[in-house]
Amino acid sequence: KSFVFQGFPDLFVTTSSQEIDIMLMVDEGYTGGHSGTFIDVKNVGDNTTMILDGVNYVIDSPQGIESAYLVTTTSPATPQFHLDYMVIHATDIKHVEIIPNQLFGLYPVFEMLNSEGGQLSFAIGGELTLGPIQLETSAVMMDLRVKEVGGYNILPTWLGIQKNGMDTEFGDDEKHYIMPEPGMSLISSIGATL
Numbered sequence: 001k002s003f004v005f006q007g008f009p010d011l012f013v014t015t016s017s018q019e020i021d022i023m024l025m026v027d028e029g030y031t032g033g034h035s036g037t038f039i040d041v042k043n044v045g046d047n048t049t050m051i052l053d054g055v056n057y058v059i060d061s062p063q064g065i066e067s068a069y070l071v072t073t074t075s076p077a078t079p080q081f082h083l084d085y086m087v088i089h090a091t092d093i094k095h096v097e098i099i100p101n102q103l104f105g106l107y108p109v110f111e112m113l114n115s116e117g118g119q120l121s122f123a124i125g126g127e128l129t130l131g132p133i134q135l136e137t138s139a140v141m142m143d144l145r146v147k148e149v150g151g152y153n154i155l156p157t158w159l160g161i162q163k164n165g166m167d168t169e170f171g172d173d174e175k176h177y178i179m180p181e182p183g184m185s186l187i188s189s190i191g192a193t194l
Contacts, residue, residue, distance in 0.1 A: 005057045005100070008037060008072060011050040018063070020044050038071040057098045064117070065093050081108050083126040092118030103179070112176040122178055144177045 009024060022044060026037040039050070045063020059068060070088045081102075090096065099111040107128065112120070128135045145158040153175045 005052055005055065005072070005098075008050075008052055008057055008070065009039070010052060011039070011041075011048070013044050013046070013048040015044065015046050018043060018045060036071075036073040038069075040067075040069040041065060042067040053097075055100055058096075059090070059093060059098075060095050061093065065090070067091050068093060080129050081126055082129075083108075083124065085123070085125050087121070087123040089121040090117065090119070093120075096120070107179070110176075110178040112178065115176065146175050146177075148175075 009026075011022065011024075013020065013022065020043070022039070022041045024037070024039045041048075041050075043066035045061050045065065047063065048061040048065060050057070050059050050068070059065070068088070068090045071085065072083070073085050074083070088098070094116040096115045096117065097113050099113065101109045101111055103109050108124075108126075110122070110124075124137065126137050128137055143158070143160040143162070144156060146153045147155040147157050149155045
């Protein structure tokens with residue numbers, strides 16, 4: 001299983017103020033490992049939680065968060081995928097669950113569900129090992145949004161491809177699948193040959 005969010009701390013906020021800011025920084029190597037973590041959250045509402053639930057990262061804020069900026073560096077996410085960096089920047093967020101998955105047990109695909117709020121920026125870079133081949137992942141990303149129909153998430157509502165990270169709107173309870181390069185090239189090549 002992917003442990004891409006290792007090093008992300010659990011954060012619980014109880015406050016009577018709507019203007020509290022939180023910043024947490026863990027330098028690479030500080031905890032005995034190589035991963036580094038940086039979290040900067042602005043105007044955090046009461047009863048806000050940012051927790052690692054198994055391998056999933058869940059942000060929940062009934063009162064809302066004006067801005068949440070999370071960075072992790074140098075993380076061996078899976079035996080096949082080494083994460084050099086991952087950046088998540090969310091604005092006007094109330095809830096999102098970020099679930100790391102692996103396509104064919106190898107390639108990282110991030111699933112975002114139960115999202116409620118404004119916008120999300122997401123960037124990732126790393127190295128993918130396929131046997132003797134080592135591929136660099138670039139910042140070209142695909143965002144596929146789907147809606148639930150009859151209990152199944154099958155209705156595509158948006159497909160976006162962007163360079164240098166991904167900027168997307170959360171939408172109204174839509175599910176997102178985000179995948180970095182070279183998976184896009186691999187899927188495009190397979191699609192072209194079929």
